[in-house]
Amino acid sequence: xxxxxxxxxxxxxxxxxxxxxxxxxxxxxxxxxxxxxxxxxxxxxxxxxxxxxxxxxxxxxxxxxxxxxxxxxxxxxxxxxxxxxxxxxxxxxxxxxxxxxxxxxxxxxxxxxxxxxxxxxxxxxxxxxxxxxxxxxxxxxxxxxxxxxx
Amino acid sequence: xxxxxxxxxxxxxxxxxxxxxxxxxxxxxxxxxxxxxxxxxxxxxxxxxxxxxxxxxxxxxxxxxxxxxxxxxxxxxxxxxxxxxxxxxxxxxxxxxxxxxxxxxxxxxxxxxxxxxxxxxxxxxxxxxxxxxxxxxxxxxxxxxxxxxxxxxxxx
Numbered sequence: 359x360x361x362x363x364x365x366x367x368x369x370x371x372x373x374x375x376x377x378x379x380x381x382x383x384x385x386x387x388x389x390x391x392x393x394x395x396x397x398x399x400x401x402x403x404x405x406x407x408x409x410x411x412x413x414x415x416x417x418x419x420x421x422x423x424x425x426x427x428x429x430x431x432x433x434x435x436x437x438x439x440x441x442x443x444x445x446x447x448x449x450x451x452x453x454x455x456x457x458x459x460x461x462x463x464x465x466x467x468x469x470x471x472x473x474x475x476x477x478x479x480x481x482x483x484x485x486x487x488x489x490x491x492x493x494x495x496x497x498x499x500x501x502x503x504x505x506x507x508x
Numbered sequence: 509x510x511x512x513x514x515x516x517x518x519x520x521x522x523x524x525x526x527x528x529x530x531x532x533x534x535x536x537x538x539x540x541x542x543x544x545x546x547x548x549x550x551x552x553x554x555x556x557x558x559x560x561x562x563x564x565x566x567x568x569x570x571x572x573x574x575x576x577x578x579x580x581x582x583x584x585x586x587x588x589x590x591x592x593x594x595x596x597x598x599x600x601x602x603x604x605x606x607x608x609x610x611x612x613x614x615x616x617x618x619x620x621x622x623x624x625x626x627x628x629x630x631x632x633x634x635x636x637x638x639x640x641x642x643x644x645x646x647x648x649x650x651x652x653x654x655x656x657x658x659x660x661x662x663x664x
Contacts, residue, residue: 379629400653404562447618449563451649468625495556498655 360390361507364435364463364479366490366500367396373487374436374507375478382425382477385437389461389477392419394505397461401494402443405434407466409491409500412452413459420459427476430464432488435478436471438462461504465491516546517664518635520615522555528645529639530664531591538580538634541593545634548574549663555615560625561650563588563618567659569611575605581652583633588641590616592631599624613661615647616630617641647660 360377377386395417402408408430413419421437430436442457444450452458462474465488480487494500515532522528533542545551548571558564564586569575576595585591592614596604604610604624614622614631618641622629637644651657 401557403557403652404560406559408559447645449618449652451652461645471626477525494655496554496656499653 360386362390362393362504363507364480364487365503366426366487367485367503368501369490372483373480373485373492374482376481377478378425378476382475385421385424385475385477388419388421389437390506395501396501396503398499398501399463399491399494400451400499405471406469407491408462408464408471409437409494410460410462411502412454413461414452414454415456417457418457419474420457423473424475425477426473428471430469430471430476431467432465433480433484434464434476435480436462436464436474436476438474455487463491484506512547516542518545518549519662519664520637521660521662522647525645525647529573529637529643531635531637533635534581534633538632541577541580541632541634544574544577545593546663547608551613551661554656555651555659557648557652558614558620559613561622561629562620563616563636564622565615565617565648565651567613567615569613573610574648575609577632579630580632581634582590582630584622584628584630586614586620586622586633586645588616588618589637589639590614590633591635592616592622592633594622594629599629615644615648616623617644629647639661
């Protein structure tokens with residue numbers, strides 16, 4: 359069973375994520391090939407307790423819908439693709455003008471989703487990781503290192 | 509009418525972002541909200557991005573004189589430049605986000621639908637920003653990317 363780790367670099371908080379390779383094989387494979395990455399996670403603006411990092415071209419992974427989840431819970435790790443072109447008047451706050459993708463995790467029950475590729479579950483240190491994520495809206499993005507665990 | 513607008517105005521400043529804008533109060537449509545806000549000025553606090561309502565910033569109000577204002581000029585549909593008021597006990601008394609009884613001012617900078625986790629919200633529309641929507645859009649996206657910023661609202 360493949361695992362990745364997510365480490366908040368400034369806060370020094372780490373969690374381990376088990377990949378759901380049976381349910382989301384293509385997403386898991388693509389994400390594993392994409393790692394390691396250091397990404398800045400900001401808060402979603404319509405989904406509640408959702409932290410997301412933009413994967414803007416050229417640093418993008420394009421994956422079709424798989425294992426769609428609309429009722430996320432804390433510790434869910436997911437992927438979402440926006441086909442584009444980007445609407446400059448929309449809520450997207452990244453640098454792409456074409457398409458983009460997001461790496462996402464959820465840190466509280468008060469979250470909702472229109473459908474994301476659920477591909478991982480946090481298994482360690484969930485409370486501390488989620489508690490720190492509550493501060494993103496007020497204090498700014500959290501930089502997270504994501505890499506494979508051998 | 510000679511085209512001169514006599515409405516009272518407020519100024520909104522976020523010095524860290526070198527942002528300043530003026531807004532006029534909708535005193536005919538929301539007289540009690542406008543009066544209460546006017547009396548409470550200057551209002552200071554950290555404006556943060558909403559997490560459910562879309563392209564909108566929120567300023568939590570700490571002054572209890574601004575709690576429990578009546579609903580006025582109620583709207584569900586908001587547009588960029590709208591400034592709104594919302595009070596938590598309108599929805600349900602008790603804890604929300606771990607806090608009892610609180611109120612907040614909303615600043616709409618793009619497509620937004622006031623709501624909480626459970627449902628849509630009705631808000632009191634009480635002021636409108638005079639500056640262009642583009643400057644608000646830039647402000648809103650900057651706050652979203654970089655986190656909350658200290659804001660001060662004062663009388664003009």
